[in-house]
Amino acid sequence: MGSGQGAGRRELWLWVALTAAGCLLVLLAAGRPWVDGVRASGELTVPTGGDLSPVLTPLALAGLAGVVAVLATKGAGRRVVGALLALCGIGAAAAAWGATGRAGIETWLREHNVLSAAGPLEWDVVTAWPAAAGLGALLMLAGGVLAVIRGGRWAGMSDRYERAADRPRPRADGDRALWDALDRGDDPTESR
Numbered sequence: 259m260g261s262g263q264g265a266g267r268r269e270l271w272l273w274v275a276l277t278a279a280g281c282l283l284v285l286l287a288a289g290r291p292w293v294d295g296v297r298a299s300g301e302l303t304v305p306t307g308g309d310l311s312p313v314l315t316p317l318a319l320a321g322l323a324g325v326v327a328v329l330a331t332k333g334a335g336r337r338v339v340g341a342l343l344a345l346c347g348i349g350a351a352a353a354a355w356g357a358t359g360r361a362g363i364e365t366w367l368r369e370h371n372v373l374s375a376a377g378p379l380e381w382d383v384v385t386a387w388p389a390a391a392g393l394g395a396l397l398m399l400a401g402g403v404l405a406v407i408r409g410g411r412w413a414g415m416s417d418r419y420e421r422a423a424d425r426p427r428p429r430a431d432g433d434r435a436l437w438d439a440l441d442r443g444d445d446p447t448e449s450r
Contacts (some may be wrong), residue, residue: 259312270412273404274325277343280397281321284350285389288314293363295382302371307387310366314391317350321398328405336409344402350395358388 260448296302308315324343328336356362367379439445 266411267413269408270329272327273401274414276397277401277405278322278325280347280394280401281318281325282322283389283394284314284354284398285318285394285396287354287387288318290384290387292357292384292387293367293381294384296367296379302367305363305366305370307354307357307391309370310362311353313353314350314357315323317346318394318398321346321350324402328409332412333410336412337406340402340405340409343405344399347395347397347399350398351392354388354391354393354395358383397434 288311289306291304292307292310293304296304310375321343324339328343331339363381363383366378367381386419
């Protein structure tokens with residue numbers, strides 16, 4: 259393996275780690291409470307990020323699938339998957355931003371706490387989880403853009419198994435030639 263190929267492989271695995279971490283960060287943040295300190299009469303159900311923005315979890319899962327797809331594809335297919343991954347990142351960022359709006363939170367609290375939320379509602383937004391979702395979304399977006407720009411240089415999963423067309427193959431005689439033909443998938447009993 260040459261140093262250029264080794265550097266490309268390291269870059270690919272660094273990309274995988276950061277992009278998957280972004281997807282997992284969005285997924286984690288979507289399952290945590292984004293509202294705290296709700297003040298109203300009675301016990302209230304507190305929404306998670308996924309409650310306030312139901313698209314966060316599917317976008318994070320689609321991003322993880324995109325990471326695997328980038329590993330499995332190459333060329334133009336890899337660039338298309340990278341563009342879709344970037345779109346998932348944009349969607350997750352917009353969803354995280356929109357989920358922290360006052361109107362959306364108040365509507366969710368009133369719908370899910372009908373009896374307790376008859377009066378005025380006050381709450382605090384837990385800023386750590388929306389910020390984590392935003393950071394994860396930015397990592398997804400950056401990973402998608404990077405896959406579009408540099409993904410063509412990264413090795414594909416099947417590269418080590420593909421035979422180079424211009425590689426000289428030594429001529430083998432006797433039994434060795436039969437085994438080599440079988441290894442190539444040729445039928446050594448066929449006459450040429």
